[in-house]
Amino acid sequence: MIALEKRAQPSRAWVVGGPVLAVVLTMLAGGLMFAALGTDPVEAIRIIFWDPLFSERFAAYSRPQLLVKAGPLILIAIGLSMGFKAGIWNIGAEGQYILGAICGAAFGLAFYPSESPLIFPGMVLAGIAGGVLWAMIPALLKVYARTNEILVSLLLVYVAEAMLASAATGWLRNPEGSGFPGSRNLARHAGTANLELIAGTGMHWGVLAAFIAVIAAYVVMTRHVLGYQIRLAGQAPRAARFGGVNPARLVILCLGVSGALAGAAGLFEVSGPAARISIDFNVGYGFTAIIVAFLGRLNPIGILLAGLLMALTFIGGELAQLMLGVPAPAIQAFQGMLLFFLLALDLMANYRIRLKREGMA
């Protein structure tokens, strides 16, 4: 009979190897899914994981897209990971991302048609403020009313989507857009554009912010007392309280940071790649970032790599749609599968498998 024995320390090899194995298993299971959909599985996997980077036909377009898509994912996931480590579950990053975009865009459009260089920094601050504001609702409710932050943050996503629709069709609509929903194009206006910093790489301010966030999170988590408190609160909440960690402060801080980063991600997106506030502005980065955070083991470096991989599946998924006619949701199911395998393989990091003879007590 198989028995499980808890490890005193998580196995280093499995902590690092688990995500890699999960990716391999997802490719196999995803291949089965593609085969069931009637496409050649080997070709589908090659188009998703290989062609965006190395094919002569697509790489020129796809490679810059990698950073464009990875930027918001990494930025949001870094914020989420700090909370997840402390046992604070902000799963409403999608809503904070939307609010960041709305607030930032509103700030920029308020000064239209000014092209002052001060506008873009102001938009960034407004975007961060929007995200923080939205994250403070679950944070304060958790601290003062003990309301479950998972449910509140998630429900607020739907409220944010309603606000997005009203902004796109009403108060932020382009007055020169002949009545169509959607705001003015922010990316083509000098004052509000989030420009590509190095031509042809996809590197914009948001990607730079994501890299800075990775480094900052790494320093905070490994070198700063706050990182120690976050880890302690996550692993032993009672010990943390006796050790002088203020749980209320930690909740506000973790949700605040994740809201700020999600809000910033929204602003960088709306002023760059997405270019405008529209009804379908949000494409689920806030939810995919949850997968990125777990795939990266809540570790900043891991999240950087996981964000790039997840961005690759987005780009490859679009390519597979174009080349093979794979339905768009297939890639979402594919990403969900990855999270399943990852969670399943966590078992190997935390437990040892022992074979026991039947009848032994």
Next chain:
Amino acid sequence: MIIDPVTLIVALITVSTPVLLAAIGELVVEKSGVLNLGVEGMMIMGAVCGFIVAHQSGSTVLAFAAGMGGGMALALLFAVLTQLLMANQVASGLALTLFGLGLAALLGVGYSGLPVPTVGRPFPDALQDLPVAGPILFSHSALIYVSILLVAAVWYVLARTRIGLVIRAVGENHDAAHALGYKVVRIRFATILFGGACAGLGGAFLSVIRVQNWFEGMTAGAGWIALALVVFASWKPWRVLLGAWLFGGIAALQLRLQAAEVGVPVALLDASPYLVTIIVLVIISSDRTRAALSAPAALGRVFHASS
């Protein structure tokens, strides 16, 4: 602007049923000490499976069975992950929702707008034609009555039977229940599958009876509202019914207000069911003693029998 109270109540009962079904299932799951955040994913799987089978077979009974099956299939994944592989329940539940939304959208490609059979109503026309009481009490499809009977059954089993006692024991203290010889993992597998079936049935009701259509993301947070209802109800079955009606009332009312074009912004009306759910959650949670006492003590904790 006139809103007829009778039609509003009829709409309220219809709107609340998917959430009610999902919530009563989740209540049993949580009573056994498991937090399954994948309700939204299981519901949408139920919605798509139910809709496909309803369209293909023309039988609503088969459609509901398929909806339950779809929900249970996802629930089984969750059970394996959290009970056998001892994965984190919060993360696994989220994975279930993300995967379910993707898989359902994939299965439902091409099914949008296809016709489904209409369901019959169990009561004779004479009863349905009664003033006021007729539409409110007798005009619904059979599944609505089933859902209310289900609430009664869940209450009875949890409160009055030995099985219910064992489920609650497992949910309060799994180590003690294990020491008494109860199969914690097996019992939790059963409750998780029951929860999946209920959520799937709720989803199938949504697509086959209420909307009579399928589109991506059609559950629109109903699964999350069901989770909130369980907290709102302080883990008591009858209060789930009350909460579902409250939510259904708000949702039905806001749709009517939108149609009547009153001076309230559409965004606020769209958001109102979610906002009201949050407000109610806050009121319930801030009552320190009650919220803390009624939550199952082992909720969300991983069980690993060391011996």
